[in-house]
Amino acid sequence: MKLGVNLWTVYGWRPTEPIAAGILTRVADMGAEAIELVVDANHNTAETLIDRRDELSRVAADLGLAIPSVGTTLFWQYNLGSQDADNRRKGVELMRDGARVSAAYGADVFLVVAAQQEPDTEYARTYETAVSSVREGANFAADLGITIGIENVKTSFIGSPGEFARFLDDVDHPSVKAYVDFGNGAMTGPSYPENWITAVRGRIASVHCKDYDRILDAWVACGQGSLDWDAVFAALGDVGYDGYIYVETPPKAGREPATIEAGLHAAETSLRWLAQYV
Numbered sequence: 001m002k003l004g005v006n007l008w009t010v011y012g013w014r015p016t017e018p019i020a021a022g023i024l025t026r027v028a029d030m031g032a033e034a035i036e037l038v039v040d041a042n043h044n045t046a047e048t049l050i051d052r053r054d055e056l057s058r059v060a061a062d063l064g065l066a067i068p069s070v071g072t073t074l075f076w077q078y079n080l081g082s083q084d085a086d087n088r089r090k091g092v093e094l095m096r097d098g099a100r101v102s103a104a105y106g107a108d109v110f111l112v113v114a115a116q117q118e119p120d121t122e123y124a125r126t127y128e129t130a131v132s133s134v135r136e137g138a139n140f141a142a143d144l145g146i147t148i149g150i151e152n153v154k155t156s157f158i159g160s161p162g163e164f165a166r167f168l169d170d171v172d173h174p175s176v177k178a179y180v181d182f183g184n185g186a187m188t189g190p191s192y193p194e195n196w197i198t199a200v201r202g203r204i205a206s207v208h209c210k211d212y213d214r215i216l217d218a219w220v221a222c223g224q225g226s227l228d229w230d231a232v233f234a235a236l237g238d239v240g241y242d243g244y245i246y247v248e249t250p251p252k253a254g255r256e257p258a259t260i261e262a263g264l265h266a267a268e269t270s271l272r273w274l275a276q277y278v
Helices: 023-027 046-051 053-063 087-104 123-143 160-173 182-187 193-199 229-239 260-274
Strands: 002-006 036-039 064-070 109-112 148-152 175-180 204-209 211-213 218-220 244-247
Touching: 002 064, 002 260, 023 053, 023 260, 036 046, 036 148, 046 087, 046 160, 053 064, 064 087, 064 204, 064 244, 087 109, 087 123, 109 123, 109 175, 109 182, 123 148, 123 175, 123 229, 148 204, 148 260, 160 175, 160 193, 175 182, 175 193, 182 193, 182 204, 182 211, 193 229, 218 229, 244 260
Parallel strands: 002 036, 002 244, 036 064, 064 109, 109 148, 148 175, 175 204, 204 244
Antiparallel strands: 211 218
16 A cells, blocks of 8 residues: 545645645655645636646656546535536536546546435435436546546435445446545444445545544544544455555644645644554
8 A cells, every 4th residue: 555645635625726846845755655636616627737737747756756546625516416407517527527637647546426415305316316427427537547436425425334335336337436535434424434445345446544533523634533543454454455545634624724834734644643554
């Protein structure tokens, strides 16, 4: 396994500036082997990142940083399970844009949030719509050689390890796999995060890594919460996962604006903790 840093850790969930070469340098100096790029609606749109491909790829290569995956928070805005056709269409277009960015940087995986429930809508209907939307976007991604990684997130949809696995079964697409997040797994329920790993055995595209403090009900830097790290890494070993593990630990649990320096400190804190396992 190799350690990387998702750039939300540094910039927060809603970046207020373009991704900077200097930040990549700081991340590399911490010992990270990879970064996960993030697409947003302002400073780091899909088109902006594609336009900056040569620049950012060169910087990453010079620093020895791989770019194996890309993520976005925009699926909270564009719901793949929505009964609003325009909103759902934008979600599918976002999958396509994310696949294009991933392909431009030579990444293998694009992170996707499957859906959220809506008022006055049966769960089964949301579920069926999300399955259809993910399949549609995955067909485009497959043409580019990109895997869609469905992340387990704390939302009103996919609330257990069993449902996580069943959703992948129902999508039934070779380019759709699981994107497992330890901290999200601990917070959802709450449950045992290792179960989210074993439930999707053999189908894990990538892994996000953060800790969860049960008392505060908040995400925290790795090693500062309640998560049973021995059990988590035992589960990863049991399922034979040997890919990237991305630190995704924005300071203040991502609930309040934080400085980039605080984000860098959170990244370094988590990387140091994880070094004992990787």
